[in-house]
Amino acid sequence: MNFVSPEYALLFCVVFALYYLLPRHQLAILLVASLVFYGWAQPLEIPLLLAVSFGSSSATYLILRQRGNPRKLMFYGISANLAVLAFFKYKFLAIDPGFAAASSPNGLVESILYAPLPIGISFYTFHCISLIGDAYRQQFTEADLRGGLRYWHFMRNGLLYLVFFPQIVAGPIVKAHQFMPQIGKKSMSDVPFSEAAKWIIWGLFFKSFVADNLAQFTVWMDQPATFQGLGRFDLVALLCCYSYQIFADFAGYSAIAIGSAALLGYRLPINFNRPYVARSFSDFWRRWHISLSSFLREYLYIPLGGNRRGPMRTYFNLFATMALGGLWHGADLSFLIWGAAHGVALCVERAASPVVRFLPSNGAVLKALQLGYSAWIFVVVSCLWLFFKLQTFDHALLYIKTILYGQTQSAFQAYQYAAVAIYAIPVLLAHLVPKRISEKDNLLMAVCYGAMLTLSIFDKGPTDAFIYFQF
Structure with missing residues (x-):
């Protein structure tokens, strides 16, 4: 969805009204609006976004909870995100494009290799890396998170950071330790x-x-x-x-x-x-x-x-x-x-x-x-x-x-x-x-x-x- 389109103006007006009329459901409204915004043109790309976000948030939660080896969790979490980015953006640096048609008579491999580049993948990959890396370096801790480290509460907050619709497609790239402490109930009286x-x-x-x-x-x-x-x-x-x-x-x-x-x-x-x-x-x-x-x-x-x-x-x-x-x-x-x-x-x-x-x-x-x-x-x-x-x-x-x-x-x-x-x-x-x-x-x-x-x-x-x- 384009920022200068009538669809975005309508979406934002609806979100803005519901956001302040239903303050107890602000995070849920933002999550739904973000997924609608992102999937407006390519709804089939939403599952990948959710999978990457869920995996990164889970790794971050385990790091903050000191479950397992934090260094390994950080390494595997960041590596997984880079692997997803590399597959969609850089696969043909290592794979001959002609390989797809030759290796799969039914076209399955070819359809996977030629899957379109997901919108904003470079930006939300960087946000995933920031979420995991900032947690490992303790740049935000449980004290910075409103509501503490309850699992589903943190997963919801992590998902909001990763899919927040004003910045998901092309930034600005906001670091996790800058955004996560901001998550919480907002009042219209504080809006500039x-x-x-x-x-x-x-x-x-x-x-x-x-x-x-x-x-x-x-x-x-x-x-x-x-x-x-x-x-x-x-x-x-x-x-x-x-x-x-x-x-x-x-x-x-x-x-x-x-x-x-x-x-x-x-x-x-x-x-x-x-x-x-x-x-x-x-x-x-x-x-x-x-x-x-x-x-x-x-x-x-x-x-x-x-x-x-x-x-x-x-x-x-x-x-x-x-x-x-x-x-x-x-x-x-x-x-x-x-x-x-x-x-x-x-x-x-x-x-x-x-x-x-x-x-x-x-x-x-x-x-x-x-x-x-x-x-x-x-x-x-x-x-x-x-x-x-x-x-x-x-x-x-x-x-x-x-x-x-x-x-x-x-x-x-x-x-x-x-x-x-x-x-x-x-x-x-x-x-x-x-x-x-x-x-x-x-x-x-x-x-x-x-x-x-x-x-x-x-x-x-x-x-x-x-x-x-x-x-």
């Missing part, structure tokens, strides 16, 4: 209505007005037959256009998720913080998809050793974390290159960090250098989005080749560039207008949010699935 409304309107605006309208232009990038007929400047402009689109699309989704959760009394982590004005690549990853960056750091980079085992091991850990983060998005060479390139950039930046102390101390010079480096980061990030957008390595290389050696004459008209500029302006403003200024004048902000809601309704682009739904 103004804050939640701002998040939802902001998200609708950036998804419907910005991202969906920009998508009508970036569709030219999808196939060689279309982008090879464009000029070099057209291709560069489309690359920047996609950079704006993916921000507006994913930040818009995250904002709606945060606002929806706030109306139900739950806090989700902020996922974006003006990433395109980052001062370094490490700063970019502190601003872009913050919940994923934080998860990879806490559950992968630090367990690998972080920066505690010398420079060379630190570089390896950085590279491996980003490369695996790329593969998390999909089993394709393009995703691996995208993640590995970011890993190389982080390593080079870390190795060059001692040079920073020799930079000029003059304020104007230093500011100019920093501005130039921030622009360079945006250029590199935008170029790497090409591998993310096309997802086929050969097509990405062909796109780059067309930029370098293609025709110079533009295929787009001036009005098309003007339209792109209009839809891109909100992204620029979101990055360049300081927050302290944007929130200073209440009347101005009321007018801005009213305008955003109006444009979201009357000038929305063709509704597209959120980009991160595919992961």
